Amino acid sequence: MKIFLDTANVDEIRQGVSWGLVDGVTTNPSLASKEKGRDFKSIVKEILKITPGPVSIEVVAEDYQGMMEQALKIRELGDNAVVKIPMTLDGLRAIKSLKEKRIPVNCTLVFNPIQALFAAKSGAEYVSPFVGRLDDIAEDGMGIIGQIKQIFVNYGIETKILVASIRNPVHVLRSAIIGADVVTLPFEVLKKLPTHPKTDEGLRKFSEDWKKISPDGKFFL
Ligand code: E4P
Numbered sequence: 170m171k172i173f174l175d176t177a178n179v180d181e182i183r184q185g186v187s188w189g190l191v192d193g194v195t196t197n198p199s200l201a202s203k204e205k206g207r208d209f210k211s212i213v214k215e216i217l218k219i220t221p222g223p224v225s226i227e228v229v230a231e232d233y234q235g236m237m238e239q240a241l242k243i244r245e246l247g248d249n250a251v252v253k254i255p256m257t258l259d260g261l262r263a264i265k266s267l268k269e270k271r272i273p274v275n276c277t278l279v280f281n282p283i284q285a286l287f288a289a290k291s292g293a294e295y296v297s298p299f300v301g302r303l304d305d306i307a308e309d310g311m312g313i314i315g316q317i318k319q320i321f322v323n324y325g326i327e328t329k330i331l332v333a334s335i336r337n338p339v340h341v342l343r344s345a346i347i348g349a350d351v352v353t354l355p356f357e358v359l360k361k362l363p364t365h366p367k368t369d370e371g372l373r374k375f376s377e378d379w380k381k382i383s384p385d386g387k388f389f390l
Pocket of ligand 1: 175
């Protein structure tokens with residue numbers, strides 16, 4: 170399972186990359202709005218340079234023509250730029266046209282398995298179901314990931330399932346068990362994943378015991 174960072178913050182991406190955990194990045198207009206004081210074009214160019222894989226950048230136009238114009242500009246920024254297109258009828262038309270031009274699309278704002286199936290049929294490279302926002306309204310976000318996986322296996326669909334709107338490590342665990350292709354994580358969730366209280370406790374005990382034979386904590390070599 171690939172791990173993407175769900176952020177437009179270059180410092181977070183640099184850290185995640187330094188830990189060897191980040192395969193790609195997803196951004197959206199809300200994440201962009203948090204990066205104040207710097208031109209978003211220069212931020213995106215830097216993200217494309219420091220990220221070792223695909224970076225999803227979202228169009229803001231809602232009509233087919235506008236989406237196409239913005240998509241082509243996004244793609245000009247780099248070979249790892251993936252165009253994020255919303256799940257609407259105009260969006261599906263844009264996905265089809267972009268597929269014909271071999272431009273990869275991440276279809277966003279997907280909330281049920283049929284939307285995912287249709288995005289795949291139109292030619293999306295990735296579909297992004299939003300699990301956290303479904304949980305927020307008392308629906309079973311992870312349940313639809315299982316259904317999408319089943320449908321894609323049934324029909325041999327190669328579109329990748331990118332689990333989005335992730336709020337906690339359990340979403341990540343369940344994504345891996347279901348066999349999702351990608352999870353996109355907020356930085357805070359990424360940082361939490363490798364931690365465990367028993368690891369911290371064990372480390373404290375080793376350190377205390379080492380001081381029994383080396384009171385100043387110095388290493389033996
Ligand atoms: C990623 O592609 C999505 O835009 C993002 O995961 C949405 O997350 P949110 O529901 O926490 O805003």
